Amino acid sequence: MVKITYIEHDGTAHTIDAALGRSIMENAVKNALPGILAECGGSCICGTCRIYVDGTWLARMNEPAANELAILDFVEEGQAGARLSCQIKVTEAMDGLAVRMPERQYA
Amino acid sequence: MSVTYENATRVLEPEMKELDEIDFFTDTTLPGNTNPYFEKLRARGPATRLPKREVIAVTGYEEGLAVLRNEERFSSFNAAYGPHPLPFTPEGEDITDQIEANRGAAATFRMISTFDPPNHTRLRFLLQGLITPNRIRDNEKFMWRLADDLIDEFIGEGACEIAFRLAQPFATLVITDLLGVPDEDRQAFRKLLSAPRSGGLGSLDGPSDPEDNPLPKIEGHFVRYIEDRRANPRKDVLTDLAFSKYPDGSLPDAEDVASLSAFLFVAGQDATVRVATAMMLILGEDQELQQRLRADRSLIPNFIEETLRLESAVKTGFRLAKVRAEVGDEEVAPGTTVMLCFSAINRDPKRFANPDAFEPERKNARDHMTFSRGVHSCIGAPLARAELRVMLERLFDRTSEIHIDETQHGPAGSRRVHYPPSYQMHGPTELHLSFTAKS
Numbered sequence: 001m002v003k004i005t006y007i008e009h010d011g012t013a014h015t016i017d018a019a020l021g022r023s024i025m026e027n028a029v030k031n032a033l034p035g036i037l038a039e040c041g042g043s044c045i046c047g048t049c050r051i052y053v054d055g056t057w058l059a060r061m062n063e064p065a066a067n068e069l070a071i072l073d074f075v076e077e078g079q080a081g082a083r084l085s086c087q088i089k090v091t092e093a094m095d096g097l098a099v100r101m102p103e104r105q106y107a
Numbered sequence: 108m109s110v111t112y113e114n115a116t117r118v119l120e121p122e123m124k125e126l127d128e129i130d131f132f133t134d135t136t137l138p139g140n141t142n143p144y145f146e147k148l149r150a151r152g153p154a155t156r157l158p159k160r161e162v163i164a165v166t167g168y169e170e171g172l173a174v175l176r177n178e179e180r181f182s183s184f185n186a187a188y189g190p191h192p193l194p195f196t197p198e199g200e201d202i203t204d205q206i207e208a209n210r211g212a213a214a215t216f217r218m219i220s221t222f223d224p225p226n227h228t229r230l231r232f233l234l235q236g237l238i239t240p241n242r243i244r245d246n247e248k249f250m251w252r253l254a255d256d257l258i259d260e261f262i263g264e265g266a267c268e269i270a271f272r273l274a275q276p277f278a279t280l281v282i283t284d285l286l287g288v289p290d291e292d293r294q295a296f297r298k299l300l301s302a303p304r305s306g307g308l309g310s311l312d313g314p315s316d317p318e319d320n321p322l323p324k325i326e327g328h329f330v331r332y333i334e335d336r337r338a339n340p341r342k343d344v345l346t347d348l349a350f351s352k353y354p355d356g357s358l359p360d361a362e363d364v365a366s367l368s369a370f371l372f373v374a375g376q377d378a379t380v381r382v383a384t385a386m387m388l389i390l391g392e393d394q395e396l397q398q399r400l401r402a403d404r405s406l407i408p409n410f411i412e413e414t415l416r417l418e419s420a421v422k423t424g425f426r427l428a429k430v431r432a433e434v435g436d437e438e439v440a441p442g443t444t445v446m447l448c449f450s451a452i453n454r455d456p457k458r459f460a461n462p463d464a465f466e467p468e469r470k471n472a473r474d475h476m477t478f479s480r481g482v483h484s485c486i487g488a489p490l491a492r493a494e495l496r497v498m499l500e501r502l503f504d505r506t507s508e509i510h511i512d513e514t515q516h517g518p519a520g521s522r523r524v525h526y527p528p529s530y531q532m533h534g535p536t537e538l539h540l541s542f543t544a545k546s
Contacts, residue, residue, distance in 0.1 A: 029176045029481075032169070041482040043235050045489065067239065074240040106473050 002095035006051075008035045009103035020092065024085035024099065025049040035101035042086035044068060047075035048105035049085045053097075058083075060093040126151075127158040132190055132530045140526060141422065141533070145451035153455075154435025162190050162444045163434050166451035168458040168476070170435040174426055174445055175481035178224060181426040181445060182206050183483055186221045188213075189309065189425055189530065190444050197442025201430050214320060218370055220483060227482065229353045230367060234486050236351050237285060237371075242344075247493050249284045253277060254501035262505055266512050266541040273498065274383035275301055278376050281494055286368055287344025292328065299324060300372060309423070309531025322369045329365035337361070375487045378420035379494055381534025385418035386411065386495060387502075388524060388538055389465065391511035396467065401503050410467040411495050416475035417465055422450040422533040424479060450533060452476050506542040515539035 004018040018027040028036040037048035044067050068087045126147045145166055153167020165171045174181050184206045194212035195205050210216045219230050261267040279300045283293045299321050336349035352358055390397040400406050426445040434445055453475045454462040478485035517523045524535050
């Protein structure tokens with residue numbers, strides 16, 4: 001277990017004990033947190049599980065694969081540090097991670 | 108503008124019986140529109156035990172989301188089966204092994220929509236490669252041409268039945284294109300999938316006749332395609348499909364890929380057709396809205412979302428508790444059937460203000476669960492949305508006005524539109540329109 005904090009657009013923070021090996025998205029939805037929609041259930045198709053991660057934490061995550069980048073582009077996500085949370089599995093190195101969530105997951 | 112459609116288009120229905128007298132799964136006196144029944148259930152709680160069955164019915168949004176997102180506790184074994192007796196007697200505190208041992212009991216237990224992790228996860232991964240932004244863009248180019256070709260077939264007649272003449276062939280041929288079915292075989296697929304079938308999902312007469320299932324025939328075609336492409340690769344979608352690998356890098360059996368491909372044909376057909384007809388019914392009834400959408404096409408996507416919310420073609424879905432679990436405030440034993448009432452979930456007043464009102468500009472229309480949620484959410488959702496948009500836009504391009512055909516459905520204010528009774532499917536399966544073609 002590692003601690004991950006999910007921060008809503010209005011600043012409300014939710015800290016959970018995240019299960020290793022499950023994605024950042026899965027940990028959010030299985031803990032019924034608001035802010036991540038994950039319409040496609042983690043299939044890297046919908047772009048509604050977007051999070052924003054700052055540089056130091058980004059470096060501890062797997063690089064986005066081509067299909068993740070394609071979706072971020074497809075939904076016109078231009079913000080720095082944007083990732084699809086369904087594509088990042090939680091590891092020990094992410095203990096203390098904080099991620100920010102957009103105001104709306106769809107336009 | 109907000110308009111309530113509850114009374115405008117439904118047939119005059121008999122008074123609903125008392126809740127405890129109704130068996131939702133067999134009662135033919137229930138109206139085709141079962142929303143009033145669901146509201147009576149909601150009054151008892153967001154998750155409530157049905158009076159005549161061992162089923163927990165969920166009408167609450169948050170409660171439904173919790174079930175759908177927790178596939179480790181709720182199996183999809185019975186997702187398309189409904190409340191019929193299981194092919195085994197649940198025993199013990201975890202029925203996972205029993206579930207997996209009984210997949211052979213009927214075809215319905217061997218569709219990807221009824222699988223559980225880990226088998227489900229690797230099969231779904233194969234589908235991801237088909238629904239990429241590039242594939243959808245290419246497929247959409249095909250959709251525009253297809254819509255024109257199909258409209259060409261009836262535009263000179265001034266009136267037509269839109270489900271059989273447009274929506275159904277459209278949905279079928281879109282999938283043939285997505286999967287790269289050779290041109291020479293596409294009309295055969297169209298015929299195979301337009302044949303009328305008995306029962307249908309959620310028939311009040313019980314589970315449907317296995318003979319009527321077109322899946323095995325379609326699977327046969329795909330096994331041949333895949334074996335051919337594996338032996339003789341080409342630069343085409345079927346070859347990509349034939350060589351798609353599981354997440355662990357292994358190559359699936361041809362039968363498994365074929366089964367998946369065949370499933371796409373049945374998954375995206377009936378539901379798409381019903382939402383398309385529901386959409387045209389709304390626009391036929393509301394000429395002002397129709398003209399507004401014609402004048403500003405950018406309003407169409409959200410109009411479609413609101414249509415999806417209120418006219419969900421799949422009104423119920425099922426799950427099976429694998430272990431002792433909570434559904435809302437109800438504790439359920441392993442082996443309990445949970446019925447998610449999507450059309451009621453989409454009307455939860457805690458999520459949607461003024462939930463029965465049709466508001467084409469509703470900001471959170473897309474919060475609906477018409478495509479379900481969690482690992483089994485409809486992977487074809489982007490396709491369905493594109494199909495509805497393209498069909499509508501092309502109809503707008505080719506006509507100046509569309510009306511409900513009064514000779515078939517009666518005049519405004521006393522329409523007759525048939526909603527085939529089903530405990531799972533909602534929506535008209537036919538709709539007659541009259542239109543003025545643009546020259």
